[in-house]
Amino acid sequence: MKNKEEFIEIQAVLDAFEIIGGKWKFPIIYSLCQSKKRYNELQTDLNGISPRSLANALKELEMNGLIKRDAFATVPVTVEYSLTKYGKELKPVLLSIQEWGKKHRKKIIDEIKNESKG
Amino acid sequence: MKNKEEFIEIQAVLDAFEIIGGKWKFPIIYSLCQSKKRYNELQTDLNGISPRSLANALKELEMNGLIKRDAFATVPVTVEYSLTKYGKELKPVLLSIQEWGKKHRKKIIDEIKNESKG
DNA sequence: CGGTATCCCGACGGATACTG
DNA sequence: CAGTATCCGTCGGGATACCG
Numbered sequence: 001m002k003n004k005e006e007f008i009e010i011q012a013v014l015d016a017f018e019i020i021g022g023k024w025k026f027p028i029i030y031s032l033c034q035s036k037k038r039y040n041e042l043q044t045d046l047n048g049i050s051p052r053s054l055a056n057a058l059k060e061l062e063m064n065g066l067i068k069r070d071a072f073a074t075v076p077v078t079v080e081y082s083l084t085k086y087g088k089e090l091k092p093v094l095l096s097i098q099e100w101g102k103k104h105r106k107k108i109i110d111e112i113k114n115e116s117k118g
Numbered sequence: 119m120k121n122k123e124e125f126i127e128i129q130a131v132l133d134a135f136e137i138i139g140g141k142w143k144f145p146i147i148y149s150l151c152q153s154k155k156r157y158n159e160l161q162t163d164l165n166g167i168s169p170r171s172l173a174n175a176l177k178e179l180e181m182n183g184l185i186k187r188d189a190f191a192t193v194p195v196t197v198e199y200s201l202t203k204y205g206k207e208l209k210p211v212l213l214s215i216q217e218w219g220k221k222h223r224k225k226i227i228d229e230i231k232n233e234s235k236g
Numbered sequence: 237c238g239g240t241a242t243c244c245c246g247a248c249g250g251a252t253a254c255t256g
Numbered sequence: 257c258a259g260t261a262t263c264c265g266t267c268g269g270g271a272t273a274c275c276g
Binding site for chain 1: 127128129130131132133134135137144145148149183204207208210211212214215216217218219220221222223225
């Protein structure tokens, strides 16, 4: 870190990771980008997440103002999760990561092909 | 996950996180964005990282082709780390995360100000 | 349905001492 | 200088059972 300016910059990145870090936050946001979802829908979407992890992640995301939780007093209860306006601002981040991820996948596949060629 | 298309999309994000996840990968890349750095420079930049963690992160980043390690047979040894062309492709991702992080920081500060007012 | 409670495990990462 | 070796804590997260 050469100077204070730079420190602030990298701190912004670290701060962001505090909030969207962890195994499931990003996938959850990604899933909610398309439409609001109910708890069970999310559990299905995020193939393999445990109820505990899902609940934790949702709670933290809500606390940080990224998602909204709406409960309806139906029987049985209905709960809907959706991105807040603020949460939607993460879309560009998500898209850029995704784009890079695709590139990377392509690269890996190409490498495997080249190896098998000899 | 509604369909296969969507699965691939989210998988790209997860793949990306496999590579740039962890506590220090992003800060390291960020630091190397500016210029190549030596091991000790990185250790100073990443205030508080342990030699073990730094070495591990560097090794993984190198394995994934994001950074390059150049050793010179000086006495004592000189080692330089730099981003590969491929690693540089992460810059947009970094910038978008950083931008969001700054927004978030601003939001938090504003909220604190409002609390102390009310 | 939408969670909580409990138990448990392994990986990540810190601290420190040491080495080619 | 640029790491490695060792030891150890903790914390995210899985599995499962249960609850309002």
